[in-house]
Amino acid sequence: MDRVDLMPPPAGGDSAAPHDVAARADAYAAAPLLNCLLREVARPVAGREGVHRLPGCGKLLRVRGSRRPAAPEVYTDGGWHRLDHPELVKLVSEELRRHTGLPNHELPAEMADSRDAVAALLTARARASAPTDPYARSEQCLITGHPHHPAPKARGGGPAAGWLPYAPEAHARFPLALLGVREDCVVEEGDPSALDVLGEAPPGYRLLPAHPWQLELAGAALTAAFADGRLIRLGTTPFDTWPTAAIRTVHVPERDLFLKFSLDVRVTNDIRRLWRHDLLKLTRTDTAVRTAFAALDGPAAWLSDRGYRTAGFAFEELAVLVRDGLRDHVLPGATPCLAAGLVEGFAGSPLDGLADPAAWWEAYLARVVPPALAAFADHGVVLEAHLQNCLVACDDDGMPVQALFRDAEGVKLLTEVDRAAGWERLVYCLVVNHLLELADALAERHPGLDPWPAVRRELARHDLPEVAGLLTAPALPAKTNLLLRWTGADGADARYLPLPNPLAAG
Known part of the structure; x- marks a missing residue:
């Protein structure tokens, strides 16, 4: 086929x-x-x-x-x-x-x-x-x-x-459930105040939106809290939200927000809860990334995970994380799309009808690669720069003009992980999971295009000691998702096998 x-x-x-x-x-x-x-x-x-x-x-x-x-x-x-x-x-x-x-x-x-x-x-x-917005189409x-x-x-x-x-691939739209959490049970960190504009809670309670699917999944665990008044139902939002590719993260266009929820379902390798240990380090991680992006040259942007709110008696089950929207980050006149959508294909993709695929690819690399390498080299931040965590904004001619990155939960800091392990993770996410997939998609559309010389040139511009080794190594690290799942390893326990390195061919 x-x-x-x-x-x-x-x-x-x-x-x-x-x-x-x-x-x-x-x-x-x-x-x-x-x-x-x-x-x-x-x-x-x-x-x-x-x-x-x-x-x-x-x-x-x-x-x-x-x-x-x-x-x-x-x-x-x-x-x-x-x-x-x-x-x-x-x-x-x-x-x-x-x-x-x-x-x-x-x-x-x-x-x-x-x-x-x-x-x-x-x-x-x-x-x-299908949604009329090309960004939404790329996510779904x-x-x-x-x-x-x-x-x-x-x-x-x-x-x-x-x-x-609730499935993004089915072009779902739905309102969020609104709950009230008794004030003495609220746990929050950072700045989740944007949640308060989604509805109104009665005196003595704080507003907590919930994903309807997660509320169904966690229902039995919440019965006592509803019965004794620690938790009350406040209806739904008066507007719809729509799920992004991440399924449990929704976009709220009316408030220019993204909200990320727990979801007690295994999606790919993991049960997609907002785990307590990740939430407790969220502020520290997000602050490190925001600091790194503030020092970058160029238009790259970070969609900050501002803070979270939950109930102490259902810390993980009811957690909701507030993420920046797009309006204040995307360059004027540019249209964002999900990098994973470029690989999969969607109506209105910038890849459709490219007059000069080599120029488009060079522009793409110039927007995506420098922020990821600079964050690592100058600030010790390892972005999880895979296809689902990177948006690329294009101008009216379809040329990439900006990269936007997201998801502090997947970020690692070199203060917490070994530098070699951090570099391996960056190479896997950015090169293997991201650039390799998009390069193959471009080459399939344009059989005469060799995408790898441009990748080598872009990487060689950056003064990192690891880059020289990357450009000559015989193999890249490829995550073994099949063996990982078959052997029952933890989803966060990445295991890599060597993949022939196309960067070493030049």
């Missing part, structure tokens, strides 16, 4: 007819799973394009395509047998059991859930209207999602009716 089959259609909702939803869902779900398998476990067979050997079970696997592998086949009984998604999951599970020596019953179920979620999303998009286009995760669209295994109303 070619790239067009895996991309969202160019306008409106998803135009998939019911009869081909299943086939499209199989293709969307297979691509990231195959990417993981081919990167982490399989071994290419010399001289046979697209053919790989699975070392654990000894079987041969054949795929078409490279950036988004498709049409998986296994060699059996003297011929090639096409695998549907359940058969692919069974093959991957067999290989991993033999490869690791460990069983795992949870991940195969997540792989199936991810595929079924894609089918539900495709069906929902056929009935939905990720049907594939993380391109190197075995189950990027899993939604906890619950029925689709429970999560579709």
